[in-house]
Amino acid sequence: MFRDHVKIAVKNLRNRLSRSLLTLLGIAIGIMAIISLMALGEGMQQAVTGQLSSLSDVIIVSTGGGGFASFGGGGSTGEYFTQRDVADIQRLQGVKQVSTQLSGAGLAEYNGKTTIVSLTGMDVGVMRLQYASQNLEAGGFLTEGEQNEIMIGYGIAHDTFDTSISIGGRIKINGEKFFVSGIFGKQGFGGSSSDSLVLMSSRDFQKLTGQSNISLIYLRVYNVNDAESIATSIQTTINGNHGQKDFATATTMTSILKTVQSIIGILQLVLVAIASIALVVASIGIMNTMLTSVMERTREIGIMKAIGATNLDIMSIFIIEGMLVSSIGGIIGIILGVFGSQGLTLILNSFMSMGGSSSLTPIITLMSVVLAVSVSIIVGVLSSLYPAWKAARMSPIEAVRYE
Amino acid sequence: MSKDVIVTQHISKTYGKPPLQVFALRDTNLEIKQGDYIAIIGPSGSGKSTLMNLLGCLDKPSTGKIFIDGRDISTLNEKELARIRREKIGFIFQKYNLIPTLNAQENIELSMGFAGVDSQTRTKKAKQLLEMVELSKRLTHKPSEMSGGEQQRVAIARALANNPSIILADEPTGNVDTKSGDNIMRILEDVNRKGETIIVVTHNMAIAQRAKRVLRIQDGEVREDHV
Numbered sequence: 001m002f003r004d005h006v007k008i009a010v011k012n013l014r015n016r017l018s019r020s021l022l023t024l025l026g027i028a029i030g031i032m033a034i035i036s037l038m039a040l041g042e043g044m045q046q047a048v049t050g051q052l053s054s055l056s057d058v059i060i061v062s063t064g065g066g067g068f069a070s071f072g073g074g075g076s077t078g079e080y081f082t083q084r085d086v087a088d089i090q091r092l093q094g095v096k097q098v099s100t101q102l103s104g105a106g107l108a109e110y111n112g113k114t115t116i117v118s119l120t121g122m123d124v125g126v127m128r129l130q131y132a133s134q135n136l137e138a139g140g141f142l143t144e145g146e147q148n149e150i151m152i153g154y155g156i157a158h159d160t161f162d163t164s165i166s167i168g169g170r171i172k173i174n175g176e177k178f179f180v181s182g183i184f185g186k187q188g189f190g191g192s193s194s195d196s197l198v199l200m201s202s203r204d205f206q207k208l209t210g211q212s213n214i215s216l217i218y219l220r221v222y223n224v225n226d227a228e229s230i231a232t233s234i235q236t237t238i239n240g241n242h243g244q245k246d247f248a249t250a251t252t253m254t255s256i257l258k259t260v261q262s263i264i265g266i267l268q269l270v271l272v273a274i275a276s277i278a279l280v281v282a283s284i285g286i287m288n289t290m291l292t293s294v295m296e297r298t299r300e301i302g303i304m305k306a307i308g309a310t311n312l313d314i315m316s317i318f319i320i321e322g323m324l325v326s327s328i329g330g331i332i333g334i335i336l337g338v339f340g341s342q343g344l345t346l347i348l349n350s351f352m353s354m355g356g357s358s359s360l361t362p363i364i365t366l367m368s369v370v371l372a373v374s375v376s377i378i379v380g381v382l383s384s385l386y387p388a389w390k391a392a393r394m395s396p397i398e399a400v401r402y403e
Numbered sequence: 404m405s406k407d408v409i410v411t412q413h414i415s416k417t418y419g420k421p422p423l424q425v426f427a428l429r430d431t432n433l434e435i436k437q438g439d440y441i442a443i444i445g446p447s448g449s450g451k452s453t454l455m456n457l458l459g460c461l462d463k464p465s466t467g468k469i470f471i472d473g474r475d476i477s478t479l480n481e482k483e484l485a486r487i488r489r490e491k492i493g494f495i496f497q498k499y500n501l502i503p504t505l506n507a508q509e510n511i512e513l514s515m516g517f518a519g520v521d522s523q524t525r526t527k528k529a530k531q532l533l534e535m536v537e538l539s540k541r542l543t544h545k546p547s548e549m550s551g552g553e554q555q556r557v558a559i560a561r562a563l564a565n566n567p568s569i570i571l572a573d574e575p576t577g578n579v580d581t582k583s584g585d586n587i588m589r590i591l592e593d594v595n596r597k598g599e600t601i602i603v604v605t606h607n608m609a610i611a612q613r614a615k616r617v618l619r620i621q622d623g624e625v626r627e628d629h630v
Contacts, residue, residue: 015503304513
C-alpha cells in the first residue's frame with residue numbers, strides 16, 4: 001500500500017508542478033544556507049586549528065592577566081619582564097629556546113615629517129613564526145645578521161607620513177637610519193592590529209633605545225605534553241620574582257587553540273541558527289501549500305474514503321507528499337550548498353584580505369550532510385502533519401458533495 | 404430464501420437540536436436481500452442521499468441500527484467503517500468521481516490497493532473489469548480524456564473491484580446521454596444477474612421501473628412501492 005501512497009503523492013506533485021517546485025525551492029534555499037554556513041565554520045575551525053597546532057610547542061608569557069589578548073600585540077600594562085625572569089625560564093627543565101619581544105617608543109622621521117611610533121624588537125626567527133599568518137604587501141622578513149632593517153605595518157607605510165613608504169625606503173628612528181625590508185598587508189577586522197607595527201631585531205632595538213623592555217617572552221618546549229606544567233611553573237617563578245600574584249600569564253598554544261575553537265564553535269552555532277530561520281519560513285511554505293492542496297482535493301479525499309481509504313491512508317498520502325517535497329528540496333539544497341559555500345568563501349576571503357596561508361577553504365562534513373537530510377525530512381513531516389490531519393478527518397459525504 | 408445483506412431497524416437521521424431539529428430520515432425499517440435490485444426514488448430533499456450515505460457507511464444514523472451482512476455498523480469506529488466500505492460496498496456516483504490524476508486502470512487498482520491486494524492481482528483484475536465494461540482500449544486514459552459514459556463505466560468497474568456484496572449507485576445515469584445511460588444500466592443489471600445486490604437512487608422513473616423493488620421516499624419517510 002505504501003507504494004500506492006507514494007504513487008498518488010508523486011502524481012499530485014507532478015500535477016501541480018510549478019507550485020511544488022516553488023515550495024521545494026524554499027526548502028532548498030534553507031538547506032543551502034545551513035550547509036554552506038556549516039562548511040564555512042568548519043573551514044574556519046580547521047584553518048585556525050591547523051595554524052595553531054603547528055605552534056603547539058610554544059608558550060607565550062605576557063605581563064598582566066591578558067593571556068590571549070596579548071598574543072602578538074605586546075604588553076599593554078606598562079610593566080616589563082627583567083633579564084632575571086628570562087634567565088629563570090631558561091633554567092627550567094624542558095625549555096628548548098627562549099626569546100623575547102621588546103617594546104618601546106621612538107621618534108620616526110620620513111620625508112621631513114616626524115612622529116612617535118611604537119617599536120617592537122624580537123629575534124628574527126621568532127618574528128617569522130609569530131607573523132607567519134600575516135600576508136605581506138611587499139618585501140619579506142628581516143634577514144638574520146643584517147642590521148638596520150625594519151618591517152612596518154600597512155598604516156605606517158601608507159597613512160602615517162605625507163607620502164607612502166615603499167620597500168627600500170629610508171626612515172630615521174631616533175636619528176638612526178633604517179631600511180624598510182618588508183611591509184605587512186592591511187589587517188582586516190580580526191586579530192591585534194599590525195597596521196602600526198615597526199618591527200626590528202632585538203639587537204637593533206637595544207642598540208637604538210639602550211633599553212630592553214621585555215613585554216613578551218616567547219619560548220618553545222621539547223615536549224608538547226609538558227607545555228601546561230612548564231607554563232604553570234613559569235607563572236609561579238615570575239610572580240615570585242616580582243612579588244605579585246598575577247604579574248605574568250603564561251599561555252600555551254593548546255589553551256589558545258581551545259579558546260579559539262570554542263569561539264568559532266559558538267560562531268558556527270549562531271550562523272546555523274540564522275540559517276534555520278530560512279528553513280522555518282520554508283516549512284511554513286510547505287504547510288501553506290499543503291493546506292491549499294487539501295482544500296482543492298477535498299472531493300478526491302472524499303472519493304478515496306468512499307472507496308475504502310482509512311484516515312491513516314489519507315494522512316500518509318499527504319505526509320509522503322510533504323516529505324517528498326522537503327527531501328528533494330534538501331538534496332538540491334545540499335548541492336547548492338556545495339557551490340554556495342565556495343562562493344561565500346570567495347567573498348569572505350576578498351573582504352578580509354586573509355590571503356596567504358590563512359585563506360579559508362569550506363569543508364563539507366558528512367555530519368552536516370546527514371544533518372541536512374534528516375532536518376529536511378523532519379521539516380517535511382512536521383509541516384505536513386497538520387494539513388494531513390485536516391484531510392484525514394474530512395467527512396466523506398461532505399467531501400464527495402464538495403464542488 | 405437468500406440472506407439479508409442489509410437490515411435497518413428504526414433508523415433516523417436528524418440534523419440540529421430541538422426545537423430546530425430536522426428529520427432527514429424517520430424511523431426506517433428495511434430488509435435488503437442478497438441479489439436484490441432496488442430503486443430508491445423521491446423528489447430532491449426527500450432524504451434519498453441521506454439513506455444512501457447511511458447504507459453506504461459514509462454516515463451513521465442518529466438512532467437505530469444498521470446491519471450489514473449481520474454486523475451492526477452503528478457501533479463501529481472510523482477505521483472499521485472504512486474496512487466495510489472497501490470490502491462490502493461499491494459506490495457509483497452521479498459525477499463519476501474518478502481520481503483525476505490517475506488513469507482508468509490506476510483508478511480501479513486504487514480501491515484494491517486500499518484493500519491490500521497485491522499488485523499483480525490488481526493489474527489482472529483491473530484489466531478484466533475494464534474489458535467487462537468494454538473499455539479495454541482506455542486503460543491508460545485519464546478521466547479528462549474520456550466521455551461521461553466512459554468515465555461512469557470505469558466507475559462501475561472500480562465499484563466492482565473488491566467483489567462487494569452491495570453496489571450503491573447514486574443517479575448513475577444523471578450526467579450521461581440516454582444511450583450511455585441505457586448501456587450503464589445494462590451493465591449493472593448483468594452484475595445483478597450474477598448475484599450482486601444493486602441499489603440505485605434515481606428520479607428517473609424509466610430507470611426505476613427496471614428494478615425489482617422500488618422504495619419511495621417522501622419527507623424522510625420510506626414506503627415500498629408494490630409493483
